[in-house]
Amino acid sequence: MDDLAGFLRTRRSRIDPAAVGISTDSRRRVAGLRREEVAHLSGVSVDYYVRLEQGRATQPSEQVLDALARVLDLDETEHEHLHRLARQPRHRAKVPGGRVRPEVRRTLDLVVDAPALIMDHRLDVLAGNRLAGLLYGRPVQGLNTARHIFLEEADRGLYADWEKCTLDVVGHLRLAVGKYPDDPRLASLIGELAMGSERFRRLWARADVRARTHGRKTYRHPLVGLLELHQENFALPDGSGMEMLVLSAAPGTPAEDGLRLLAGLGADVANGADRTNLGDGAGSGDPRPTRNSPARPQ
Structure with missing residues (x-):
């Protein structure tokens, strides 16, 4: 590749x-x-x-x-x-696996005020905390951010700095190919992106490489508006090729307020779902019979 x-x-x-x-x-x-x-x-x-x-x-x-x-x-x-x-011909790195240790998942859940993800070298999201799911508007586990950026979000507007994101993604995937040239799933992903995105093909031909360590990421969320966040990447020290990404907001900024509002909206939705599930008297502690259940004997 x-x-x-x-x-x-x-x-x-x-x-x-x-x-x-x-x-x-x-x-x-x-x-x-x-x-x-x-x-x-x-x-x-x-x-x-x-x-x-x-x-x-x-x-x-x-x-x-x-x-x-x-x-x-x-x-x-x-x-x-x-x-x-x-x-490469002499030292071909073994392709790392994709299992996230339970201890790492617990650490991820401790991050409550910022979206946080565990991602592998293919940019597959292997785990994410609650706020990450609210940011993306979907369960993040199983999401591939390269596919998301190039094939799903090119015209939908979640990434306010979409063009810069595409440069970062291609640069990262170029590095990944250099490290793991025998990874068939990585090769398949690159082929899919090349078939589906003209911009990906043009950027890939430039052969630029980029190491993603930190930087600004701006999202345009449909519920809370613009979120200017700082992304920090932490490589897991276990040879897995995985990274933890944390998207934090500077204190006292509109982005901090936006994340707090997003977390609150998510809590409201969850509580509303709980109330719906407990309605109609089933399991709600309401002693009154429902229309489809027999009356209690006197």
Whole structure:
């Protein structure tokens, strides 16, 4: 699904030749750097670099990868991704399972004032607290947020910063593919998104990678309005590839009021359902007979 050759091609295409001291003119027809320019700047032979981009060279050294990362101006996440792609034929990570430990679920339920989710590397929601379900307006367990963003919510408006969300999702999935290239469920998800979303296809072709650690997320909730929240990602320290995501509101902000209102609305709905279930005298403590039940003997 992803390979070193393709990543190198996309990265060199975005480098401005002038930024690395290469003069250009109107006759230049290559976007970014040429292969021979990357080779020269990184100190490797042109033939070797061409073989790298053609997928014919294997096991490049750490020094070569570091030099390429410098020339291609890779950030820390991209640099790590480059090394991971180069190691794939020798070190293919085992695809982690999807079972959430009961202790983690209990921890999730302790978060009562903010939506919180447990998510795996495929962006499948494995568990969520009560407020997360109210935020999404549905049970969140079983939800895949990539599918939700690209195929379900593109025009419905829950994500106020939808375009940024799509960039984050694609960047995350690119990283996941680099870590777990043998995951068939991940491959199937990417194929489904590519078939169903033209924007996903365009973003996927850019081969951008992004590590989601924290940042602002803005939701446009149909009941409580705009919610400007802060997302913090906590990787679970058990090698499972899972993360806990907590969406908090800054104290004293309209978002804090909105979450409090959302929690209250949810409680009202739950209480109303309880009252409905206890109505008609069945189990309600009402001694009066109902129309369909026999009268109590005198």
